[in-house]
Amino acid sequence: MPLTAVENARNLFIRRWGEMGASWGISRTMAELHALLYLSNEPLCTDDVMAQLSISRGNASMNLRELVNWGLIHRVHRRGDRKEYFEAEKDVWQMFETIIRERRRREVLPIVETIERCRSIVEAEKKTLPATLRRTAEEDQKRYADILEFCEVMNSIFNLVSRVGKTGVRPLAKALGKLAG
Amino acid sequence: MPLTAVENARNLFIRRWGEMGASWGISRTMAELHALLYLSNEPLCTDDVMAQLSISRGNASMNLRELVNWGLIHRVHRRGDRKEYFEAEKDVWQMFETIIRERRRREVLPIVETIERCRSIVEAEKKTLPATLRRTAEEDQKRYADILEFCEVMNSIFNLVSRVGKTGVRPLAKALGKLAG
DNA sequence: TATTCTATTCAGAACCTTTTGAAAGGACCG
DNA sequence: CGGTCCTTTCAAAAGGTTCTGAATAGAATA
Numbered sequence: 001m002p003l004t005a006v007e008n009a010r011n012l013f014i015r016r017w018g019e020m021g022a023s024w025g026i027s028r029t030m031a032e033l034h035a036l037l038y039l040s041n042e043p044l045c046t047d048d049v050m051a052q053l054s055i056s057r058g059n060a061s062m063n064l065r066e067l068v069n070w071g072l073i074h075r076v077h078r079r080g081d082r083k084e085y086f087e088a089e090k091d092v093w094q095m096f097e098t099i100i101r102e103r104r105r106r107e108v109l110p111i112v113e114t115i116e117r118c119r120s121i122v123e124a125e126k127k128t129l130p131a132t133l134r135r136t137a138e139e140d141q142k143r144y145a146d147i148l149e150f151c152e153v154m155n156s157i158f159n160l161v162s163r164v165g166k167t168g169v170r171p172l173a174k175a176l177g178k179l180a181g
Numbered sequence: 182m183p184l185t186a187v188e189n190a191r192n193l194f195i196r197r198w199g200e201m202g203a204s205w206g207i208s209r210t211m212a213e214l215h216a217l218l219y220l221s222n223e224p225l226c227t228d229d230v231m232a233q234l235s236i237s238r239g240n241a242s243m244n245l246r247e248l249v250n251w252g253l254i255h256r257v258h259r260r261g262d263r264k265e266y267f268e269a270e271k272d273v274w275q276m277f278e279t280i281i282r283e284r285r286r287r288e289v290l291p292i293v294e295t296i297e298r299c300r301s302i303v304e305a306e307k308k309t310l311p312a313t314l315r316r317t318a319e320e321d322q323k324r325y326a327d328i329l330e331f332c333e334v335m336n337s338i339f340n341l342v343s344r345v346g347k348t349g350v351r352p353l354a355k356a357l358g359k360l361a362g
Numbered sequence: 363t364a365t366t367c368t369a370t371t372c373a374g375a376a377c378c379t380t381t382t383g384a385a386a387g388g389a390c391c392g
Numbered sequence: 393c394g395g396t397c398c399t400t401t402c403a404a405a406a407g408g409t410t411c412t413g414a415a416t417a418g419a420a421t422a
Contacts, residue, residue, distance in 0.1 A: 004306065004314075005302050005303060005305060005306035006302075006303055006306060006314070006317060006318050006321055008302060009298075009299035009300075009302040009303050009321065009325075010299075010321065012295055012298065012299055012302070013295060013296060013299050013325070016291065016292050016295040016296075017292065019291075020288055020289075020291070020292045022206070023206045023287070023288050024205065024206050024288065025203070025204045025205050025206040027379080027380070028380090029380075029381085038324065039321060039324055041317065041320055045398095046398080046399075047398095055381075055382090056381060056382045056383065057382085057383080057398095057399085057400090058381070058382060058383070058384090058400080058401075058402085059380080059381050059382070061399065061400060061401085062380095062381090062400085062401090065400085082389080082390070082396095082397060082398060083397085083398065083399095084398080084399075090324070090327075092327045092328055092330075092331045093331065096331065106204070107201055107204050107205065108201075110197065110200075110201070111197050111198065111201045114193055114194060114197040115194060115197075117190075117193065118190035118191075118193055118194050119190075121186050121187075121189060121190040121193070122186060122187055122190050124186060125185065125186035125187060133185075133187070136187060136222065137187050139222055140187055140190065140191065140220060143219065143220055143271070144190075144194070146273045147273055149273075150273045150274065150277065157338075157342065161338070169334050169338075208409080208410065209410090210410075210411085226368095227368080227369075228368095236411075236412090237411060237412045237413065238369085238370090238412085238413075239370080239371075239372080239411070239412060239413065239414095240410075240411050240412070242369065242370060242371085243370085243371085243410095243411090246369095246370085263366095263367060263368060263419080263420065263421095264367090264368070264369095265368080265369075
């Protein structure tokens, strides 16, 4: 049975979403699964996704769990059916907020902590250093501080964007436009 | 010879930066190289980075080239020295702009193109479809449109932020504080 | 031109991630 | 209970990515 155009388009999207995920450090399959569920009008069960993506049960199970951990999909139960179904968050802005929040927690916080530690390590030694080396120490501290400041500003931008949410993004963009002159 | 605290801090930072890069889809070594050059006060040559990161010549060469392609470091030549030296962009906002611009070109544009294609594939078939299937087609189109809209808004936010960023971070942060109330 | 110094390339090795499938676990049902 | 249905786990295999180092190329010097 030939695929309909709608199905063809879905497959196209799923594959590209998978590729994009891969280049952003998310496993291809996990991203494809997410795309599949994002497009699907009703919740799908493990067997559905196994069939649609041609992957094994174990693979499906693990990646579905991981997506649940990320908060991008959730489990759905149906009366009189033992199977578990999965449904994706469909609001793109909510999706974005979830992704950023998770990545911040997993990947940004560790580097921020490390940089703060680096600063204080250098700070501690600085006093004991002769003038030439002290100069280097201060330059390093400046570099660390620059990244920390960047992180803080990005953080407020993200908080602001997520607070105003999907309804308010356009007004926000306008406000920023005014600031930018 | 024992490492100074400044050197210890550098190594700490370099390793973490590498890990972070890895989880964002950039090879660990490339990110470490970038961190090393970001911290370094003067340009380094291939042998310097080989020694400091304990990597092979080929590895150093390839990753340095890749960083040059990204626009995150540039080649520096010295009179009377055949070696090539490399120097990193030190302005964090400039760095950010470069990274986003490149990722947009490499990873966002392809998915945007694909989604536009998906939309028109569905659009073309929609007319020939009976009412029930047409409903599905329209829902799919909505999903595609939502992502495209998101990309457009993010795009303008990025443009504005990077415009403001160049002239100075502090005014932006202050303004955001006011907006956030 | 031959020599020296440096940069690049790339096949194979090493390493890391992802996937499979079978076994174990757990929940519900009769 | 024992059987059925579904999920999870995990060791081994497959598949991918990154790294090495020796060969190659190129460019400046003598």
